[in-house]
Every structure is written in structure tokens, then in C-alpha cells.
Amino acid sequence: MKRGELYRVVNPSSDDPKRQRVYVVVSRQFLIDSPHSTVLCAPVFSRYHGISTQVPVGIEEGLKHESSIRCDDLTRIEKSRLTNYVGRLSSQKLEALNRALAIALELLGPDEVKL
Secondary structure, eight states, X not given: OOTTEEEEEESOOTTOOOSEEEEEEOSOHHHHHSSOSEXXXXXXXXXXXXXXXXXXXXXXXXXXXXXXXXXXXXXXXXXXXXXXXXXXXOHHXXXXXXXXXXXXXXXXXXXXXXX
């Protein structure tokens, strides 16, 4: 498992109406490789609203249609549930993910954020 990989999770949570949802692993590689049982992930939704905390993804990343990673909805998922590999982000998409995460977590100053 690597940072930036996409996995389909069946029955992701009790409050998610979808039977399946794709997630992107966003934890640092050190945690992914550790014995820790969970990793931090960002969900993928079929709609893209063009806001700074979303990253557009699609067929190039192994998905069936255009979608977006939502960095405002981070969640921890058991590594054992991340078995249905979908694809991985390119280096450019990984940079966009890093920026969206920094914006979502307010790690950038107001002058650095471009909405």
C-alpha cells in the first residue's frame, strides 16, 4: 500500500448511503508501513464543485468516470479493508492532493490560498 493509491471500500460507514466508495490513502508512508492498523484516507465523490479542497480525478486514476477527492472529509480506515485496488495518483495529482490537504487543514497562510 502506498500514499496516493485508490481503493474501493464496501460498506464504508454507517452514515454513508453508498454501498461502496473509493478512498485515497493520504497518510504518510511511514505510518502506512508501520504496524498501526489504520491509515488516513480521503473519500472520492462523483461530483466536483471546483473548490480548493477538492482534487479532480477520473479514468486516468482507474475510476469509471470523472470524480473528485474531498480533502475536507478525511477519515481513518482499517488497512485490512483496503484490498480492492483501483489505481494511483500521478505525481501531478499527488501535488494537487498535498495542496488541497494543506488548504483543508489551514496549513497555508491566507496569501498562499488561491480559491
